[in-house]
Amino acid sequence: MADFVALFLTDLVLGLLLGCVLAVIAHGLNIIWGVAKVVNVAHGEFIMLGAYGAYFLYLYGGFNPLLSVPIDAAIGLVVGMGFYFGFLYRELRGKESMGLQSELVTLVSTFGLSLVIVNIAQSIWEHPVGILWSPGAAQVGPVPVPFGGLYVAVVSVALIALTDLFLTRTYLGNAIRAYTQDIPATQLMGINPTVVAAVGIGMGFSVTMAGGALLTVWLPTGIDPTKIGILYAPISFVIVVLGGPGKMWGSLVGGLTIGLIINVGQLFLGGSIALATAVAVLTLIPILLFRPEGILR
Amino acid sequence: MLRLEGITAGYEGTRVLRDIGLEAKEGMATVLIGPNGAGKSTTLKVINGLLHPTGGRVVFQGNDITKIPAHERAARGIASCPEGRRLFPLLTAEGNLRLGAYSPRGRAAAEETLASVYDLFPRLRERANVKAGRLSGGEQQMVAIGRALMSKPTILVLDEPSLGIAPKLVSEIFEKIQQLRKGGLTVLMVEQNAYQALRIADFGYVMQEGRIVMDGPPDRLLDLEDLRKAYFAIP
Numbered sequence: 001m002a003d004f005v006a007l008f009l010t011d012l013v014l015g016l017l018l019g020c021v022l023a024v025i026a027h028g029l030n031i032i033w034g035v036a037k038v039v040n041v042a043h044g045e046f047i048m049l050g051a052y053g054a055y056f057l058y059l060y061g062g063f064n065p066l067l068s069v070p071i072d073a074a075i076g077l078v079v080g081m082g083f084y085f086g087f088l089y090r091e092l093r094g095k096e097s098m099g100l101q102s103e104l105v106t107l108v109s110t111f112g113l114s115l116v117i118v119n120i121a122q123s124i125w126e127h128p129v130g131i132l133w134s135p136g137a138a139q140v141g142p143v144p145v146p147f148g149g150l151y152v153a154v155v156s157v158a159l160i161a162l163t164d165l166f167l168t169r170t171y172l173g174n175a176i177r178a179y180t181q182d183i184p185a186t187q188l189m190g191i192n193p194t195v196v197a198a199v200g201i202g203m204g205f206s207v208t209m210a211g212g213a214l215l216t217v218w219l220p221t222g223i224d225p226t227k228i229g230i231l232y233a234p235i236s237f238v239i240v241v242l243g244g245p246g247k248m249w250g251s252l253v254g255g256l257t258i259g260l261i262i263n264v265g266q267l268f269l270g271g272s273i274a275l276a277t278a279v280a281v282l283t284l285i286p287i288l289l290f291r292p293e294g295i296l297r
Numbered sequence: 298m299l300r301l302e303g304i305t306a307g308y309e310g311t312r313v314l315r316d317i318g319l320e321a322k323e324g325m326a327t328v329l330i331g332p333n334g335a336g337k338s339t340t341l342k343v344i345n346g347l348l349h350p351t352g353g354r355v356v357f358q359g360n361d362i363t364k365i366p367a368h369e370r371a372a373r374g375i376a377s378c379p380e381g382r383r384l385f386p387l388l389t390a391e392g393n394l395r396l397g398a399y400s401p402r403g404r405a406a407a408e409e410t411l412a413s414v415y416d417l418f419p420r421l422r423e424r425a426n427v428k429a430g431r432l433s434g435g436e437q438q439m440v441a442i443g444r445a446l447m448s449k450p451t452i453l454v455l456d457e458p459s460l461g462i463a464p465k466l467v468s469e470i471f472e473k474i475q476q477l478r479k480g481g482l483t484v485l486m487v488e489q490n491a492y493q494a495l496r497i498a499d500f501g502y503v504m505q506e507g508r509i510v511m512d513g514p515p516d517r518l519l520d521l522e523d524l525r526k527a528y529f530a531i532p
Contacts, residue, residue, distance in 0.1 A: 171404065174396050178385045184347050185383040190371035190400030190448060 019259020028208025050212020244294020
């Protein structure tokens with residue numbers, strides 16, 4: 001019994017730590033989808049690119065994943081803005097709002113982008129690669145707390161807090177929120193909708209790629225280009241829907257929920273992470289039935 | 298101050314406006330009245346830049362702004378209070394007001410202007426932290442006018458400020474508009490509530506089926522027998 005309690009507490013702590021990093025990768029999607037109204041099917045591929053960014057910074061610069069976060073974030077910002085001007089600008093220019101047709105355009109164009117990225121990645125990187133970084137662990141009672149996961153969790157929550165501050169406390173951030181609600185009305189405020197959409201999408205990609213760097217700490221078998229996109233994109237969508245699209249702290253609530261269900265759940269499911277992940281995804285059904293606006297009000 | 302010259306405009310092939318010419322003079326309140334569907338709101342969209350005309354010119358302070366996008370017109374001092382108010386429902390009343398000060402001319406003086414908007418509409422000070430979507434129609438109209446004022450505009454363009462608000466508040470809103478105009482602000486207003494609008498106006502235009510059919514000082518327009526019958530339903 002004491003053994004089980006120790007196991008349970010360990011999984012509880014690990015679940016919360018994992019939840020934080022899942023939250024931050026989903027947060028990137030939350031911004032792109034909930035705020036900029038772009039359905040980014042290539043989300044998983046940008047998480048993967050963020051992870052590779054961290055890998056190359058480690059390989060050539062000796063950076064640990066935490067140090068590569070700001071660099072990945074900067075690259076993500078540029079990539080996101082490039083994506084907006086390359087793929088979406090012509091479709092969205094002059095539109096009064098993101099109608100269904102425009103959302104479908106984003107869906108199809110990001111799906112195409114996802115295929116391109118994943119196939120190039122698989123042809124370049126045939127084997128999973130990993131980052132060797134183990135800052136150790138602290139023993140808290142019966143529970144070992146890995147410092148790597150702890151640091152990553154702190155940075156993840158800080159990133160979410162930063163985006164929330166930006167969106168609620170600055171003129172540009174509020175303009176992005178207003179853009180989501182009524183595009184012509186933002187123009188009447190003197191807000192250039194092109195700038196606001198580009199910054200919003202850039203910010204989403206920025207967080208996504210930074211999240212990819214943070215995720216590497218949780219990839220013990222290394223970065224596998226055949227798996228990252230397929231696994232983490234759907235989880236991100238589930239987290240965003242759980243927390244409520246467009247709600248910044250919804251990402252954290254959804255991420256912690258999924259992290260806990262996966263880690264604590266596998267304890268009761270014979271140690272099967274796959275089964276626990278399936279259960280985590282299934283939580284979508286009751287949420288969509290009873291609280292379609294997400295856990296957060 | 299602001300002039301439309303020979304404006305023709307419409308939506309996807311249907312022509313709504315035909316050869317519209319009007320002028321809002323500096324320091325004056327100009328109103329545009331007419332029945333539903335006459336093209337009043339469309340005319341304002343041509344002015345604020347949300348609709349680009351197929352012909353004619355929009356001239357503001359001597360400059361041709363016909364091809365300038367909506368957000369730059371706002372930054373130059375044309376503040377709009379659009380049809381249906383178009384507040385950002387998920388932002389608070391104050392969040393909406395502050396966003397009105399987005400352009401450089403408004404941002405520099407945002408705090409002072411905010412205080413003056415609260416002085417103009419004391420009710421908003423109490424409702425500052427309420428989401429705009431939860432405000433009453435009258436309060437929403439106050440926020441919409443306040444939001445437009447936050448940009449420190451040269452001209453205030455109002456689309457049907459009396460629409461969807463309690464009759465008691467309508468006269469209060471008109472009083473406030475008159476107060477702003479007395480404070481030196483140029484006002485251009487579209488109204489269906491022609492009688493009340495003309496009472497605070499310096500000059501009026503009457504629209505019908507996409508054309509300007511009459512213009513003149515308000516007392517002359519109010520005197521015209523046929524106008525009374527057609528638009529005011531006063532026997």
